[in-house]
Amino acid sequence: MSDSLRYITDNTGKQIGVLLDLDAYHQLTHPLLNDRQCLIGLSREELLVLANCKISPAEQSRLDELLAKNTEAQLSSTETSELDRILAEADHLMVLKARALYTLKRLDEHTIAS
Secondary structure, eight states, rough: GGGEEEEEOOOTTEEEEEEEEHHHHHHHHGGGGOOOTTTTOOOOHHHHHHHOOOHHHHHHHHHHHHHHHHHTTTOOOOHHHHHHHHHHHHHHHHHHHHHHHHHHHHHHHHHHHH
């Protein structure tokens, strides 16, 4: 940030102000931009929807079916691949949900601090 920081001085050389470039200003005024876990650019309503979303009932039903068959070691290789895909998608969804909740928490903290 030092390259983006300039001091304003009076005629005696005393620093009386600071001039920031726009990126540095945004980093200071929008602290969530520095947090890579925050989902930037989504509205509070969009974050709430994301935090509350679930896999579809049909996908959940298929997951339950495949997990039951897996417990009994009766999955075909195609079904094993399908189970792996569904579990990977569910994992990605859980990460997004967690990041949405985290972003909402950080937004609330920033609102309280302001």
